[in-house]
Amino acid sequence: MGLLRAWRYVSALPLVDVDELVREGVELVLLDRDNTCVPRDAREAPAEVTAWLARARAAGLSLCLVSNNFHTSHVSRTAAELGVDFVDHAMKPLPFALRRAMRRFGAPAEKTVMIGDQVFTDVAAGSLAGVRTVLVRPQSRTDLWYTHVFRVFERLALRGVTFDGE
Numbered sequence: 001m002g003l004l005r006a007w008r009y010v011s012a013l014p015l016v017d018v019d020e021l022v023r024e025g026v027e028l029v030l031l032d033r034d035n036t037c038v039p040r041d042a043r044e045a046p047a048e049v050t051a052w053l054a055r056a057r058a059a060g061l062s063l064c065l066v067s068n069n070f071h072t073s074h075v076s077r078t079a080a081e082l083g084v085d086f087v088d089h090a091m092k093p094l095p096f097a098l099r100r101a102m103r104r105f106g107a108p109a110e111k112t113v114m115i116g117d118q119v120f121t122d123v124a125a126g127s128l129a130g131v132r133t134v135l136v137r138p139q140s141r142t143d144l145w146y147t148h149v150f151r152v153f154e155r156l157a158l159r160g161v162t163f164d165g166e
């Protein structure tokens, strides 16, 4: 499995199959915040995301935000609103924050999944941490300026890939 190759491609977090995660032995779900759970141009997660998190929790999955967002208050507020744990200043694609979250929950790599909207941060960090990854489409077209630069290369990396739900 290549560094930039996700395990699953799904059009949006609420369409990720919780039952499949459970069947695959997943116990810990690491979640990107911006444009995966909370649109970049919004303050709160949409109801569909909240509902998905509730389904995942009911299925026994542990949930933890792993965010590069440098506003700790944004990350901690979202984590509190969603009732999930968080690691901020994650510096993805470095894998250390993911490993920190895995240690916190006592979850080995083979029982952990990273879900995010960016190939070069979320998928790469997951691969480097040795966990399976799910790439979702960004919720909003609003991105940081340097993310727009990465999106150009991302389109190249995603040539020929089809997303479930599209």
Ligand SMILES: [Mg+2]
Pocket: 032, 033, 034, 035, 036, 116, 117, 118
């Ligand atoms: Mg993101």
